[in-house]
Amino acid sequence: LYEHFLKDIADHLFHKSKYIRTSIEKESKKSVKASKDPPPKRKKPPNWQLLKELGLSFKDQWVIGRYSEALLRSAIDDYNFYKKQGKEIVNIPAFLISRCKAHKQSFEEKQEAYKDCTPDEALGWIKAYLTSMKSKLKFISSLKEMDRSAKVKKPQVLLRISKDSPTKSIFGIFHKVEGQWLDKEFTFNRPDFKRVVFDYFGEIFKPKFKRAY
Numbered sequence: 001l002y003e004h005f006l007k008d009i010a011d012h013l014f015h016k017s018k019y020i021r022t023s024i025e026k027e028s029k030k031s032v033k034a035s036k037d038p039p040p041k042r043k044k045p046p047n048w049q050l051l052k053e054l055g056l057s058f059k060d061q062w063v064i065g066r067y068s069e070a071l072l073r074s075a076i077d078d079y080n081f082y083k084k085q086g087k088e089i090v091n092i093p094a095f096l097i098s099r100c101k102a103h104k105q106s107f108e109e110k111q112e113a114y115k116d117c118t119p120d121e122a123l124g125w126i127k128a129y130l131t132s133m134k135s136k137l138k139f140i141s142s143l144k145e146m147d148r149s150a151k152v153k154k155p156q157v158l159l160r161i162s163k164d165s166p167t168k169s170i171f172g173i174f175h176k177v178e179g180q181w182l183d184k185e186f187t188f189n190r191p192d193f194k195r196v197v198f199d200y201f202g203e204i205f206k207p208k209f210k211r212a213y
Contacts, residue, residue: 050076055092071100076096079096113125113198123161125194126159126194126197127159137154137155138154140158141160155204157173158171167187167188167189171197173200173201175204
């Protein structure tokens with residue numbers, strides 16, 4: 001009985017020793033494996049290469065970097081132009097986001113404007129477009145109302161809609177360039193009506209930054 005008891009004790013100590021040794025080996029392997037793996041790297045924000053020179057925080061880069069590369073390049077061009085004017089931009093992230101949104105809207109409007117259209121579609125488009133720009137324009141109903149005095153700063157537009165056919169309608173723009181009044185008339189029977197009018201207004205209204213950020 002005594003020998004049997006000693007044998008049980010020996011077996012118990014053997015299994016206990018084996019369990020401890022196995023546990024130590026497993027922990028050692030985990031430690032070795034972990035030491036061989038490189039430390040995890042923080043993922044770079046989208047378009048980080050465009051934003052890295054602006055001194056933005058990592059969080060701001062993630063927010064702004066989600067805009068497309070084309071929009072970001074346009075916004076950064078605006079930023080550089082603004083700085084060249086000697087103006088201070090206090091909040092760079094807000095400025096870039098604002099310009100990205102503006103360029104996105106302009107791009108979407110341009111896409112819509114660059115589609116060919118029928119005379120009816122052209123007439124519907126120009127009415128909506130002029131309404132969206134009414135604060136920038138002076139509307140006249142006839143050439144007799146055109147004001148060529150120096151006090152007039154806004155472009156003057158004339159839209160006379162024919163009840164018979166859109167092709168007989170008249171749309172004209174009158175604006176001042178270097179002190180001289182220029183006039184441009186557009187016909188509604190051209191498929192690219194929206195594009196040429198959109199581009200013409202784009203030349204008249206160059207981007208202007210009204211406030212610092």
